Amino acid sequence: MPRIRVEVDGSSYEDDVEPRLLLVHYLRDRLGKVGTPVGCDTTNCGACTVLMDGLSVKSCSVLAVQADGREVTTVEGLRAGHPMQRAFHEEHALQCGYCTPGMIMASIDLLRENADPSEDEIRDGLEGNLCRCTGYQNIVRAVRRAATEMRRPASEEVTS
Amino acid sequence: MTEVGSPRLRSEDARLVTGRTRWTDNMTPAGTLHVAYLRSPIAHARITRVDTEPAKGRPGVVAVLSGADLADEQGSLPCAWVVTEDMRLPEHPPMAVDEVRYVGEPVACVVARDPYAAVDALEEIDVDYEPLPAVVDMEAALEEGADLVHEGLGTNSSYTWVFENGDVDAALRDAPVLIERRYVQQRLIPTAMEPRSVLCVPEGDEFTLYSSTQIPHILRLMLATVTGVPEHRLRVVAPDVGGGFGSKLQVYGEEVIALLLARRLGRPVKWTESRSEGNMTVHHGRDQIQRLTLAAERDGRLRGIKVELLADMGAYLMLVTPGIPLLGAFMYSGVYKMDAYSLTCTGVFTTKMPTDAYRGAGRPEATFAIERLMDELAAELDLDPVEVRRRNWIRHEEFPYDTVAGLTYDSGDYESATERALELFAYDKLRAEQADRRERRDPVQLGIGVSVFTEMCGLAPSRVLGSLSYGAGGWEHASVRVLPSGKVEVVTGTSPHGQGHETAWAQITADRLGVPFEDVRVLHGDTAVSHKGMDTYGSRSLAVGGVALYSACEKVVDKARKVAAHLLEASEQDLEFSGGRFSVRGVEQEGRTIQEVATAAFAAHDLPDGVEPSLDSDATFDPENFSFPHGTHLCAAEVDTETGMVRLRSYVALDDVGKVVNPVIVEGQVHGGLAQGIAQALFEEAVYDAEGNLTTTTMADYLIPTAADLPEFVTERTETPATTNPLGVKGVGEAGTIASTPAVVNAIVDALRPYGVRDVPMPCTPERVWRALRDESPPDLAEPGAGGGLGSAGGAR
Ligand code: FES
Ligand code: FES
Numbered sequence: 001m002p003r004i005r006v007e008v009d010g011s012s013y014e015d016d017v018e019p020r021l022l023l024v025h026y027l028r029d030r031l032g033k034v035g036t037p038v039g040c041d042t043t044n045c046g047a048c049t050v051l052m053d054g055l056s057v058k059s060c061s062v063l064a065v066q067a068d069g070r071e072v073t074t075v076e077g078l079r080a081g082h083p084m085q086r087a088f089h090e091e092h093a094l095q096c097g098y099c100t101p102g103m104i105m106a107s108i109d110l111l112r113e114n115a116d117p118s119e120d121e122i123r124d125g126l127e128g129n130l131c132r133c134t135g136y137q138n139i140v141r142a143v144r145r146a147a148t149e150m151r152r153p154a155s156e157e158v159t160s
Numbered sequence: 161m162t163e164v165g166s167p168r169l170r171s172e173d174a175r176l177v178t179g180r181t182r183w184t185d186n187m188t189p190a191g192t193l194h195v196a197y198l199r200s201p202i203a204h205a206r207i208t209r210v211d212t213e214p215a216k217g218r219p220g221v222v223a224v225l226s227g228a229d230l231a232d233e234q235g236s237l238p239c240a241w242v243v244t245e246d247m248r249l250p251e252h253p254p255m256a257v258d259e260v261r262y263v264g265e266p267v268a269c270v271v272a273r274d275p276y277a278a279v280d281a282l283e284e285i286d287v288d289y290e291p292l293p294a295v296v297d298m299e300a301a302l303e304e305g306a307d308l309v310h311e312g313l314g315t316n317s318s319y320t321w322v323f324e325n326g327d328v329d330a331a332l333r334d335a336p337v338l339i340e341r342r343y344v345q346q347r348l349i350p351t352a353m354e355p356r357s358v359l360c361v362p363e364g365d366e367f368t369l370y371s372s373t374q375i376p377h378i379l380r381l382m383l384a385t386v387t388g389v390p391e392h393r394l395r396v397v398a399p400d401v402g403g404g405f406g407s408k409l410q411v412y413g414e415e416v417i418a419l420l421l422a423r424r425l426g427r428p429v430k431w432t433e434s435r436s437e438g439n440m441t442v443h444h445g446r447d448q449i450q451r452l453t454l455a456a457e458r459d460g461r462l463r464g465i466k467v468e469l470l471a472d473m474g475a476y477l478m479l480v481t482p483g484i485p486l487l488g489a490f491m492y493s494g495v496y497k498m499d500a501y502s503l504t505c506t507g508v509f510t511t512k513m514p515t516d517a518y519r520g521a522g523r524p525e526a527t528f529a530i531e532r533l534m535d536e537l538a539a540e541l542d543l544d545p546v547e548v549r550r551r552n553w554i555r556h557e558e559f560p561y562d563t564v565a566g567l568t569y570d571s572g573d574y575e576s577a578t579e580r581a582l583e584l585f586a587y588d589k590l591r592a593e594q595a596d597r598r599e600r601r602d603p604v605q606l607g608i609g610v611s612v613f614t615e616m617c618g619l620a621p622s623r624v625l626g627s628l629s630y631g632a633g634g635w636e637h638a639s640v641r642v643l644p645s646g647k648v649e650v651v652t653g654t655s656p657h658g659q660g661h662e663t664a665w666a667q668i669t670a671d672r673l674g675v676p677f678e679d680v681r682v683l684h685g686d687t688a689v690s691h692k693g694m695d696t697y698g699s700r701s702l703a704v705g706g707v708a709l710y711s712a713c714e715k716v717v718d719k720a721r722k723v724a725a726h727l728l729e730a731s732e733q734d735l736e737f738s739g740g741r742f743s744v745r746g747v748e749q750e751g752r753t754i755q756e757v758a759t760a761a762f763a764a765h766d767l768p769d770g771v772e773p774s775l776d777s778d779a780t781f782d783p784e785n786f787s788f789p790h791g792t793h794l795c796a797a798e799v800d801t802e803t804g805m806v807r808l809r810s811y812v813a814l815d816d817v818g819k820v821v822n823p824v825i826v827e828g829q830v831h832g833g834l835a836q837g838i839a840q841a842l843f844e845e846a847v848y849d850a851e852g853n854l855t856t857t858t859m860a861d862y863l864i865p866t867a868a869d870l871p872e873f874v875t876e877r878t879e880t881p882a883t884t885n886p887l888g889v890k891g892v893g894e895a896g897t898i899a900s901t902p903a904v905v906n907a908i909v910d911a912l913r914p915y916g917v918r919d920v921p922m923p924c925t926p927e928r929v930w931r932a933l934r935d936e937s938p939p940d941l942a943e944p945g946a947g948g949g950l951g952s953a954g955g956a957r
Binding site: 018028029033034035036037038039040041042044045047074075076078085088089090092094095096097098099100101104119122123124126127128129130131132133134135136137138139140 | 169170172173174176177178179180181183185186188274276351352353354355400401402403405434435436657658659660824825827828829831832833834835836858859860864866867868870872873
């Protein structure tokens, strides 16, 4: 079994893993990082989205061995009260919340690429993340709100 | 009253946005065994042999069981709604024993130390099948000599249910206008984002079963009934649940088997489905064929409607399978007045996954039918579709109104809702643009879809359910405890899975008791905590459970008043209660807060005679009537006549859900409902091929909408309070889904009417739109403008 070394949400882990083990299962079953859920088996839903070296990936489409030597951030590793989390709350961008961890991580990556996206750019950018509850409207609003918030100089940022 | 009506942000969110959520699949107690199922790859077959031996030898495998191995203890999955006395109700073993009747039906299971070992061992189970004919088409299934799903029943018909009011034959005979149509409500897959998951933990001869369910209370009773585990030895918990939309209003075989395995093996047992498994084996929705005849006068006034319905039950009757079309049976007259109505509904067995509740459950199908027909009537009479509705709807001063379908609508104001919707939509402007595009023969045509709807929800008055032979009541329960410290715990029998009860219930409580919102905690979804309840479905939680909570709060205040009067040495009548404080009228400085009263009631040192210690209460509410939200939805669709592409340009949803507890939550419910209704119109369909194979097993094949597929919705409300409950509230969860499907299809057909198109089957994919254009209009009429009188091309037969 290959041995991998990964940093997840600020802690380092070293584990022997089966080559077929998916990153999302490594996170959930081996590390107990169950904040990242699984919504499908065909890499369509995006519920499992995490950041790997800062870029969003669907963690069900990555093997644990591919994460060797990388840094993974899950929704659990965001600093407390991250503007994207706040925006999702403030815009009521979640109902059941199952898509939310993935949606938040994908949205953070979307703003990394485009700090001031239009509504259409957000809708296109989040096409790989499915939500069955919200009809997406409030998710789009939340990403817009977070974008405004995150463009502000850090000194002005409200910490609640 | 400050909390109710205010846009409180949800208290639930804190754990959901940080990944600190308690989904069932997140729990894996030490020693947990994992289950995987071998499922039938064939729609219909006799099982002649199951060899589990090789699988038992695999590393990590603890047990391998076939249906036959569990035959003595697994019982039959329950159907709680025997809709007619002669309804045919076949046995439904959780795991197939000698015959499989749909693709995905469980045949055997492996229990292993981890999910991988369990799945791997499935390959080593050998099953011999003797194929039997698949039964896929409902109409063919009812023909003489058709292949049978259940040989022993001698027919594929489960039941025929009839409703009649007024003389429909007379209404249809010599009617000046008759509109006859056949509409198909395609089969849908509910697709809650959280896959089903169940974990059963044994503790001696007692069991705690965690499940991703909407119905912990009903599930406990049903599991006890099916397995013989005594109800009081069984605790069912619905932890955080990731959406349901009706699909988790079910007693699934996998839940029964988890309990049986935990009992047999004495260890925690867990199963979580994969999405592909779920698409095959979570109950499906809709799947009806409607034959409709609407009779009207030349001025557009309705005479009556005749409905002949075939409803696909699938292979078995599950919890409320046969009753779903009946929930629609009372809605075929929609918001309109007419004198005659008849409905005949036949439930048909096929070799497919059973159908059951999916958001709207029966009402979307009925609303689609009447709202599509009203547009066809308008076209036939060359009237504006809004005008033809106006001539028929119940006017606001006519409420309460007894409908031809046997309901009493308590309240409504269709005029105001429609007027406001037309304004927001800029109806006249869009009509002008439509005329212009028609004139110009623009290849991209504009269509306007109208849907004026109401629906019955807030399930349900127990006596009505009884009269429909439903197996339970429709009441709800709540209790309120003001703790010694003055903090408040609320226990509700509803079981939220995204609806925000923890927030809305706290708002109701904060207002009634005059305590801070933050001081209220709402507990739910655990039969050990919430000892009675009827759970969450049918847009019932606020309209029934919220009202129960309201009564429980009133009872607490009544009790507190007695204690406060005693403490203040005043008479109860002289006490005022406001802002959480009792005071003696005229002597404002003399008072006790409800928190102080709670402390005193807890200490019980000095209570009035006959008052028991502790400040708490229990209440149930059994509604006297359904709740009838209504609204007017308008959709503008651009349809490319060359490619068949449909683009929703604007969508206005004007809803009237009565008094609103939390407008943020209500708006969210409307958005989500719209998305699902629009998805039926445009995108989704569960497809079985001629051999009964489901071809849409993955999310790549069964297309739920993405953010890019949906428009920005314009939502607004009018507020006509329900008169049948003290909060004045109505249900909201299903309204958007019910209203939007016909609005979208009406818009598409409206765009194409000059081309002779008068229907596009759902989902209206580009291919279907394109075909409708080619098939329905002979080439010489395909030229726009050739018909001249736009809007009159879809004549009656
Ligand atoms: S779980 Fe669906 S994309 Fe990863
Ligand atoms: S909030 Fe339920 S799936 Fe997005």
